[in-house]
Amino acid sequence: MNAPDPNDGTTTELRDPDHDPSASLALEPQHVRRLTGLLLATSGETKPAISPINGQPLGDIPQSTEADVAEAFKRARKAQATWARTTLEERAEIFLRLHDIVLERQDEIMDLICWESGKARKHAFDEPLHIALTARYYARTAQQHLGTTRVAGVVPGLTRVEVNRIPKGVVGIISPWNYPFTMALCDGLPAVMAGNAVVAKPDAQTMLSALIGLEIMEQAGFPKDLFQMVAGPGRVIGTEIINRADYICFTGSTATGKLIAKQCAERLIGCSLELGGKNPILVLRDADLDRAAEGAVRAAFSNAGQLCVSMERMYVADQVYDKFVQKFVDRVNAMSLGASTDWGVDMGSLISQDQLDTVVAHVEDARSKGVRILTGGKARPDLSPYFYEPTVLEGTTPDVTCFGEETFGPVISIYRFSDEDDAVERANDGDYGLNASIYSQDGQRAREIARRIKCGTVNINEAFGATFASIDSPMGGMRESGMGRRQGAEGILRYTEPQAVGTQRLLRFAPMFGMSDQAYAKFMTANVKLMTKLGRK
Numbered sequence: 001m002n003a004p005d006p007n008d009g010t011t012t013e014l015r016d017p018d019h020d021p022s023a024s025l026a027l028e029p030q031h032v033r034r035l036t037g038l039l040l041a042t043s044g045e046t047k048p049a050i051s052p053i054n055g056q057p058l059g060d061i062p063q064s065t066e067a068d069v070a071e072a073f074k075r076a077r078k079a080q081a082t083w084a085r086t087t088l089e090e091r092a093e094i095f096l097r098l099h100d101i102v103l104e105r106q107d108e109i110m111d112l113i114c115w116e117s118g119k120a121r122k123h124a125f126d127e128p129l130h131i132a133l134t135a136r137y138y139a140r141t142a143q144q145h146l147g148t149t150r151v152a153g154v155v156p157g158l159t160r161v162e163v164n165r166i167p168k169g170v171v172g173i174i175s176p177w178n179y180p181f182t183m184a185l186c187d188g189l190p191a192v193m194a195g196n197a198v199v200a201k202p203d204a205q206t207m208l209s210a211l212i213g214l215e216i217m218e219q220a221g222f223p224k225d226l227f228q229m230v231a232g233p234g235r236v237i238g239t240e241i242i243n244r245a246d247y248i249c250f251t252g253s254t255a256t257g258k259l260i261a262k263q264c265a266e267r268l269i270g271c272s273l274e275l276g277g278k279n280p281i282l283v284l285r286d287a288d289l290d291r292a293a294e295g296a297v298r299a300a301f302s303n304a305g306q307l308c309v310s311m312e313r314m315y316v317a318d319q320v321y322d323k324f325v326q327k328f329v330d331r332v333n334a335m336s337l338g339a340s341t342d343w344g345v346d347m348g349s350l351i352s353q354d355q356l357d358t359v360v361a362h363v364e365d366a367r368s369k370g371v372r373i374l375t376g377g378k379a380r381p382d383l384s385p386y387f388y389e390p391t392v393l394e395g396t397t398p399d400v401t402c403f404g405e406e407t408f409g410p411v412i413s414i415y416r417f418s419d420e421d422d423a424v425e426r427a428n429d430g431d432y433g434l435n436a437s438i439y440s441q442d443g444q445r446a447r448e449i450a451r452r453i454k455c456g457t458v459n460i461n462e463a464f465g466a467t468f469a470s471i472d473s474p475m476g477g478m479r480e481s482g483m484g485r486r487q488g489a490e491g492i493l494r495y496t497e498p499q500a501v502g503t504q505r506l507l508r509f510a511p512m513f514g515m516s517d518q519a520y521a522k523f524m525t526a527n528v529k530l531m532t533k534l535g536r537k
């Protein structure tokens with residue numbers, strides 16, 4: 001394998017010299033069977049898992065039936081009833097064990113993720129890390145988020161009000177393929193910490209990466225049936241889950257998110273929706289250009305752009321435009337491309353022919369409408385079946401599909417701006433509002449601009465990691481990028497029903513000592529006025 005040379009200005013192709021695309025893969029059949037054995041799937045049908053690294057099958061995934069989903073919920077309800085009686089300390093202990101095991105087994109996890117998704121190992125690394133951080137965060141903050149709290153009673157000293165956090169019951173999680181290990185688990189962990197059980201349906205293309213998470217949970221000591229997975233098409237198995245769950249957490253496209261919101265509305269159950277984005281980066285005139293160029297590469301090409309918070313639009317200040325664009329394109333050209341499980345790859349493959357078709361269609365549409373392709377712009381079947389080069393476009397006009405539509409691939413358009421207000425307005429264009437990034441050496445000014453950007457997260461001098469890896473910070477989208485938040489307090493409280501318990505002493509909320517209703521009303525009015533007056537002092 002060639003060592004990447006970031007300074008030679010050319011794209012390095014990382015290919016294993018012994019790499020034979022038709023060779024069988026590293027996964028042993030018993031490994032696949034061990035993982036798929038964790039699924040509740042009795043249809044007798046299977047679906048092959050195909051590796052984007054060489055287009056070869058990795059193994060067969062048993063498919064679940066509607067009856068399997070019903071059975072999973074039955075078991076989950078039973079497990080939840082016992083789990084809800086455990087203490088937060090007991091739950092935290094299991095979570096911390098999960099944290100340790102995930103970090104110990106990270107190589108095995110990354111191998112599976114690379115095989116199944118085709119992503120570069122350094123992007124696969126983000127996944128076990130994110131789960132370890134999530135498990136540790138909720139273990140440490142469970143009491144703070146879930147402990148019973150006192151709130152102000154209407155009559156100080158006489159009305160005591162406490163708020164309990166009651167688990168919803170069984171949470172359904174429907175997750176996508178792009179970060180298959182973390183997306184299958186990260187939202188389920190807070191649900192379980194809050195006392196719920198989970199029935200999850202990870203995406204069919206990446207079941208094994210999800211199932212290794214289930215195996216690790218078992219190893220960490222999660223009770224049987226508390227967290228289960230089923231497999232099958234979203235429309236069928238996803239719908240079955242929605243029909244039975246007490247709450248739905250969905251991550252995926254905006255189109256599917258809208259369908260799911262309607263189904264949840266029919267049942268009057270809550271849902272959180274983590275959806276698509278068309279995320280902007282702003283490079284202000286005072287940005288550190290090297291840092292911005294390095295960050296923009298990660299922003300646009302992490303997991304080949306198949307990341308909800310990755311960037312597909314970049315607005316660069318006029319004063320630094322030419323210099324910055326040169327630096328950025330040089331860095332893109334120096335990326336090591338390859339389909340492999342090894343370290344040293346800067347960008348891996350797309351997941352599937354469907355994703356490749358979308359990327360090709362977007363770039364060809366741009367090319368046909370006169371958009372300049374500063375680098376990239378080609379599929380690379382010589383590297384792997386669904387590989388597409390990191391691509392930088394300039395002069396993308398509103399009639400071009402990828403001007404406003406999410407490509408979900410390694411394609412970014414660069415635009416020039418001369419006025420910061422105009423840049424903010426353009427960043428706010430469109431219907432999405434997931435993530436934005438601002439590069440400036442003036443943190444205060446960048447934070448002021450951030451407040452004007454209609455996105456659920458804004459990262460300053462970073463692409464997405466500053467918010468996404470800070471598990472205490474809420475993560476999610478405004479507008480068509482979603483509803484609700486994962487992570488932080490919001491990420492766990494969504495799985496609970498706040499229950500207020502009021503205890504009244506002495507005074508009753510009714511006339512006392514033979515008072516008439518009118519006298520009582522006068523007495524209460526005087527009291528309210530007095531309290532308000534005292535509160536103003």
Ligand code: NAD
Pocket residue numbers: 174175176177178179201202203204232233234235236237238239251252253254255256257259260273274275276277307308406408434477481482
């Ligand atoms: P998708 O909506 O097609 O599928 C996501 C999941 O939903 C899969 O498990 C799928 O089987 C299931 N599903 C599909 N149709 C369903 C239906 N009718 N009922 C129930 N479940 C159904 O999304 P995708 O194309 O696989 O994923 C990519 C999209 O996800 C992109 O738009 C991306 O931006 C978004 N995404 C968002 C986040 C986030 O946190 N905001 C994270 C990752 C991906």
